[in-house]
Amino acid sequence: MKSNAPGQLLGFSMQFPRALYHLLRSGPKDVVCVEVLGDVATLKSNGELLAEEDKSSIVGNPLTDKSTDLWKTFSNWIEAINSGFIDVDKTKFLLYSNQSGREGIVNRFNSAQSQADTVSAIEYAKKKLSATKQDHEIWPYYDFVVNRNEALLIKIIQKFELQIGNGAGYEELKIEIQRKHVPEGQIEFLIEYLTGWLQKVINESIASRKGASISWEDFDHQFKVVYDRSRCRELIDFTMQYSKENDKIQKSVKKHAMKRPLYLKQLEVIELNENEILEEVSNYLRADINLEKWMENEIINDEIAFEFEKRLTEFWGNQRKRLKITEKNLGELELGQLLLIDCKSRLETIRDMTPPPSTIPGTYHALADDSTIGWHPNWEMLFPKEEGV
Structure with missing residues (x-):
């Protein structure tokens, strides 16, 4: 018809x-x-x-x-x-x-x-x-x-x-x-x-x-x-026109997930379910697009991006130590999931401005993809860095 x-x-x-x-x-x-x-x-x-x-x-x-x-x-x-x-x-x-x-x-x-x-x-x-x-x-x-x-x-x-x-x-x-x-x-x-x-x-x-x-x-x-x-160079969310339900976005998220980059393997090992993983893939992709656009438009530079990542990494390290001391009764999966939740909930600014919601979790996944951080207590043993990396 x-x-x-x-x-x-x-x-x-x-x-x-x-x-x-x-x-x-x-x-x-x-x-x-x-x-x-x-x-x-x-x-x-x-x-x-x-x-x-x-x-x-x-x-x-x-x-x-x-x-x-x-x-x-x-x-x-x-x-x-x-x-x-x-x-x-x-x-x-x-x-x-x-x-x-x-x-x-x-x-x-x-x-x-x-x-x-x-x-x-x-x-x-x-x-x-x-x-x-x-x-x-x-x-x-x-x-x-x-x-x-x-x-x-x-x-x-x-x-x-x-x-x-x-x-x-x-x-x-x-x-x-x-x-x-x-x-x-x-x-x-x-x-x-x-x-x-x-x-x-x-x-x-x-x-x-x-x-x-x-x-x-x-x-x-x-x-x-x-x-x-x-x-005024606000931290514009260049992905705001794309809803999570958008078919094109959904296909892009699923296609990216099929490649199974390192940060996804890190999420799988702490047993996030499929919907949770797709949500984190969306965060990663949105944060990546915004970072590229902010750099392109000179809203931020390498120094500002590095400082932002450094503060997130320091928070991850402190939370990891805190959980090891205060949550001794939890298993490895629960510790990894709790660390992820704490880090995703972190309130952090860029140039004294609050970034779009996907920025902090998405940046954490980029750090996990570079083997800078991990979620499982034994992530460094599970995902050893390749020589020369």
């Missing part, structure tokens, strides 16, 4: 990065709307309107000469003008597509610069579609646009722009954020944060039956908040 649900979901979800794109390009007193005056619209402070329609496909060009999406878009614009919702003289018409294809009618419309170019582009469309029958799915829209409203079509084409993007619409966001002199390594975090905030605002507006409109002032406030966080 075939379904076009993935394509429909992409079409709807693409409005979020497109709205964010226009907010990044907007100015004081501008307002960006979603599903108010088309898919995405920008009401400029000077009274002008940028009306955008978004067309997407997961298989090919959604704007072919006989595309319903193409002719329905122009039909909707003409209906909005005739109904008084849009002033054609104060509106710029933007059609965004996430896929390119062979050049056709829409490209002729986009290239038209003068009145003569516009008339020529329409004549080209008429010639290309002259054999279109009235029972074709595009006919009602094509007939309404070209045959019954050609004068308005000419005005629209003169203020029309075709924009071809890529994928889900995030590449354009990266470029706009780069223009604001944001370090490369923090762009993804900004996109994740701002897209999440925007989606929440829009969904809440729709749920309360209000128009989904975001002012430049509200967006500017949010952008400054997250940008200040990045400039």
Whole structure:
């Protein structure tokens, strides 16, 4: 059973990065709307309107000469003008597509610069579609646009722009954020944060039956908040967008576990169950990703990382001695599990900031993987270091 649900979901979800794109390009007193005056619209402070329609496909060009999406878009614009919702003289018409294809009618419309170019582009469309029958799915829209409203079509084409993007619409966001002199390594975090905030605002507006409109002032406030966080070099959790239940993450965790690195063998020897081990693999991977990103973005350096590991190692050594003295009645497995629990629960800071929850257990596993520490009381005998290591 075939379904076009993935394509429909992409079409709807693409409005979020497109709205964010226009907010990044907007100015004081501008307002960006979603599903108010088309898919995405920008009401400029000077009274002008940028009306955008978004067309997407997961298989090919959604704007072919006989595309319903193409002719329905122009039909909707003409209906909005005739109904008084849009002033054609104060509106710029933007059609965004996430896929390119062979050049056709829409490209002729986009290239038209003068009145003569516009008339020529329409004549080209008429010639290309002259054999279109009235029972074709595009006919009602094509007939309404070209045959019954050609004068308005000419005005629209003169203020029309075709924009071809890529994928889900995030590449354009990266470029706009780069223009604001944001370090490369923090762009993804900004996109994740701002897209999440925007989606929440829009969904809440729709749920309360209000128009989904975001002012430049509200967006500017949010952008400054997250940008200040990045400039202050906070210990950003770069893995926060990945939930533990995410299928991709689950597969990555299980694939890593199958390799059975040393730190996993150390956990197995104190008999952690499968779910506990997978939890620790997740901690290890998340801590590793964050450490790499923090280094890359110069949030921490080798000296800070070494000092953090040193404090964790000292705590491990002290706890190991304490347990040996105070818990003489416990067996080796219980001592190992208790030592692991104590170390995972350790509260430690990096640059006087509390790191994400996975950082401390994940770092301990990295130390165990390097044979710096262990959990079983006899871990050094069970896992002797190889010569030269």
